[in-house]
Amino acid sequence: xxxxxxxxxxxxxxxxxxxxxxxxxxxxxxxxxxxxxxxxxxxxxxxxxxxxxxxxxxxxxxxxxxxxxxxxxxxxxxxxxxxxxxxxxxxxxxxxxxxxxxxxxxxxxxxxxxxxxxxxxxxxxxxxxxxxxxxxxxxxxxxxxxxxxxxxxxxxxxxxxxxxxxxxxxxxxxxxxxxxxxxxxxxxxxxxxxxxxxxxxxxxxxxxxxxxxxxxxxxxxxxxxxxxxxxxxxxxxxxxxxxxxxxxxxxxxxxxxxxxxxxxxxxxxxxxxxxxxxxxxxxxxxxxxxxxxxxxxxxxxxxxxxxxxxxxxxxxxxxxxxxxxxxxxxxxxxxxxxxxxxxxxxxxxxxxxxxx
Amino acid sequence: xxxxxxxxxxxxxxxxxxxxxxxxxxxxxxxxxxxxxxxxxxxxxxxxxxxxxxxxxxxxxxxxxxxxxxxxxxxxxxxxxxxxxxxxxxxxxxxxxxxxxxxxxxxxxxxxxxxxxxxxxxxxxxxxxxxxxxxxxxxxxxxxxxxxxxxxxxxxxxxxxxxxxxxxxxxxxxxxxxxxxxxxxxxxxxxxxxxxxxxxxxxxxxxxxxxxxxxxxxxxxxxxxxxxxxxxxxxxxxxxxxxxxxxxxxxxxxxxxxxxxxxxxxxxxxxxxxxxxxxxxxxxxxxxxxxxxxxxxxxxxxxxxxxxxxxxxxxxxxxxxxxxxxxxxxxxxxxxxxxx
Numbered sequence: 001x002x003x004x005x006x007x008x009x010x011x012x013x014x015x016x017x018x019x020x021x022x023x024x025x026x027x028x029x030x031x032x033x034x035x036x037x038x039x040x041x042x043x044x045x046x047x048x049x050x051x052x053x054x055x056x057x058x059x060x061x062x063x064x065x066x067x068x069x070x071x072x073x074x075x076x077x078x079x080x081x082x083x084x085x086x087x088x089x090x091x092x093x094x095x096x097x098x099x100x101x102x103x104x105x106x107x108x109x110x111x112x113x114x115x116x117x118x119x120x121x122x123x124x125x126x127x128x129x130x131x132x133x134x135x136x137x138x139x140x141x142x143x144x145x146x147x148x149x150x151x152x153x154x155x156x157x158x159x160x161x162x163x164x165x166x167x168x169x170x171x172x173x174x175x176x177x178x179x180x181x182x183x184x185x186x187x188x189x190x191x192x193x194x195x196x197x198x199x200x201x202x203x204x205x206x207x208x209x210x211x212x213x214x215x216x217x218x219x220x221x222x223x224x225x226x227x228x229x230x231x232x233x234x235x236x237x238x239x240x241x242x243x244x245x246x247x248x249x250x251x252x253x254x255x256x257x258x259x260x261x262x263x264x265x266x267x268x269x270x271x272x273x274x275x276x277x278x279x280x281x282x283x284x285x286x287x288x289x290x291x292x293x294x295x296x297x298x299x300x301x302x303x304x305x306x307x308x309x310x311x312x313x314x315x316x317x318x319x320x321x322x323x324x325x326x327x328x329x330x331x332x333x334x335x336x337x338x339x340x341x342x343x344x345x346x347x348x349x350x351x352x353x354x355x356x
Numbered sequence: 357x358x359x360x361x362x363x364x365x366x367x368x369x370x371x372x373x374x375x376x377x378x379x380x381x382x383x384x385x386x387x388x389x390x391x392x393x394x395x396x397x398x399x400x401x402x403x404x405x406x407x408x409x410x411x412x413x414x415x416x417x418x419x420x421x422x423x424x425x426x427x428x429x430x431x432x433x434x435x436x437x438x439x440x441x442x443x444x445x446x447x448x449x450x451x452x453x454x455x456x457x458x459x460x461x462x463x464x465x466x467x468x469x470x471x472x473x474x475x476x477x478x479x480x481x482x483x484x485x486x487x488x489x490x491x492x493x494x495x496x497x498x499x500x501x502x503x504x505x506x507x508x509x510x511x512x513x514x515x516x517x518x519x520x521x522x523x524x525x526x527x528x529x530x531x532x533x534x535x536x537x538x539x540x541x542x543x544x545x546x547x548x549x550x551x552x553x554x555x556x557x558x559x560x561x562x563x564x565x566x567x568x569x570x571x572x573x574x575x576x577x578x579x580x581x582x583x584x585x586x587x588x589x590x591x592x593x594x595x596x597x598x599x600x601x602x603x604x605x606x607x608x609x610x611x612x613x614x615x616x617x618x619x620x621x622x623x624x625x626x627x628x629x630x631x632x633x634x635x636x637x638x639x640x641x642x643x644x645x646x647x648x649x650x651x652x653x654x655x656x657x658x659x660x661x662x663x664x665x666x667x668x669x670x671x672x673x674x675x676x677x678x679x680x681x682x683x684x685x686x687x688x689x690x691x692x693x694x695x696x
Binding site for chain 2: 022023025050052054055057058059061062063064065066067068086089093094095097098099100101102133136152158237246267269270271306
């Protein structure tokens with residue numbers, strides 16, 4: 001029952017032992033902290049960088065030029081915005097050189113709301129990042145996918161952006177990561193004992209990594225149906241994905257059958273899976289928590305309309321964050337700024353009940 | 357535009373370089389100048405959309421190219437050039453016709469396949485990382501290749517080059533921090549070619565520091581500011597800087613005062629600027645006085661290159677242009693056609 005943070009940690013460990021991962025770095029990424037969300041604790045090749053986001057991305061690009069595989073972290077995505085031109089450069093190095101160079105690098109950054117993080121620790125990045133061509137972009141919603149997607153990123157020869165839904169980072173998984181202790185309370189405790197750094201002095205601490213971790217990989221570009229249904233398709237990822245599943249479970253008792261797709265990869269994305277589901281249900285809701293204007297879900301709606309207009313029996317709908325400059329700190333403000341269970345459930349119902 | 361750097365021109369060290377090296381440097385300087393002038397002509401004759409390059413920097417840039425340990429991978433030097441680095445590329449062995457291909461944005465352009473501006477060189481086989489239009493980002497990516505070289509050992513170093521105006525960007529300051537982290541000093545030769553201008557803005561109206569290189573002193577870096585119009589002085593300073601970085605695995609900040617003979621780019625006309633000091637006549641006078649080359653020999657070298665490059669530009673005119681169906685190619689490594 002690893003958490004997403006533990007899953008990322010184990011994947012990085014597997015990567016440094018088996019996949020040529022050489023550098024994991026960023027602000028507070030190395031000892032003693034191991035990342036503000038502990039996702040790099042115990043990773044041997046982790047180190048602390050200067051407090052300089054542009055330097056972090058630039059260094060990652062240089063390491064990629066030199067073929068030295070790295071994972072660079074931006075501590076919160078709210079602070080990645082001053083690196084946009086570098087992200088654009090990283091995304092166009094293969095294209096602008098007509099295929100001569102490539103950029104084998106991964107950037108990971110926590111995204112989204114859910115920890116009462118106020119204006120600069122709550123924003124999303126998927127809408128902005130999906131505008132930048134040349135990157136592969138992933139966003140897990142559970143520990144098993146978190147592991148498998150990180151392994152996929154470490155194998156990919158292109159720049160990969162790994163978006164970490166911060167509200168879910170400490171959520172325990174329900175599917176076993178191959179090699180982790182058994183999914184029991186004892187197994188969970190055992191994993192914590194082995195790989196969570198102790199409080200206090202950590203100078204002599206070393207993790208005891210599970211010995212049988214594997215190459216388990218989630219292919220980039222492949223989504224997954226996580227709740228089968230026939231009346232409405234719901235496409236989501238990250239923090240809002242488990243809320244969509246909860247809504248689907250609740251609506252089942254009302255006779256509404258909801259098919260929930262965890263997109264997992266935003267570029268490239270699994271249009272074949274979405275398309276197949278829309279052909280079946282003829283109704284679709286896209287859910288994410290980035291701001292609603294020029295939202296990635298709007299692109300998916302455009303494609304839905306262009307390719308499935310005559311299949312649809314109801315208007316497609318987007319449930320997304322309010323188009324406001326930030327996520328306010330007070331409970332009521334945050335809850336009203338990003339999608340919650342009530343708004344998601346209601347949107348699904350509205351689309352399910354709309355007359356054909 | 358004034359003769360900003362004329363006063364610092366010196367004749368010191370003349371004759372120290374051996375004859376063969378002097379002739380080689382001269383040949384590359386002329387080749388570079390003639391190539392740039394041919395590119396300007398191509399632009400003016402609508403054989404390309406935009407020109408920018410490095411006329412005025414040849415006395416400094418040619419020796420850089422000659423000192424680079426050329427090859428692929430961390431054991432060789434990484435080159436993070438900017439868009440005035442044609443002379444370095446020629447010294448490394450670039451075919452000037454390739455530069456013309458990029459000027460005309462042909463499909464045969466080996467640096468970008470017709471996708472990028474002139475002088476945006478890139479060659480993986482030589483560790484020349486893609487030159488960017490973004491000013492100063494190369495100082496940050498240089499940090500990464502230098503970290504790789506620090507980790508992997510050997511004698512390969514990272515060379516990064518930019519102009520004076522760009523040092524106002526935060527990325528330049530960042531690179532000083534990253535290059536001098538305690539116990540992790542990086543093998544980077546950081547070069548600033550100072551022509552005194554940022555497009556139309558006089559540097560002296562924006563920069564209060566006496567020398568840009570002095571900024572490195574706050575980080576304990578070895579630094580120097582030299583006259584980049586003088587071949588011998590450039591050669592000596594670069595020899596020392598290359599050796600220092602290569603042997604000590606520590607950074608060196610070298611500032612060279614140069615000129616900008618044809619202005620910023622075609623955006624400012626690409627015309628010869630009156631009063632800017634030209635390093636080539638200075639060098640040729642030294643060569644003639646030292647009896648290394650005669651005036652006639654030097655004239656012949658230039659005439660031959662002028663004829664060769666004119667012929668090259670004519671041949672490039674007939675080369676294929678990119679097919680519009682290729683716009684998606686290489687968005688991802690090895691990918692062809694639309695990918696979504």
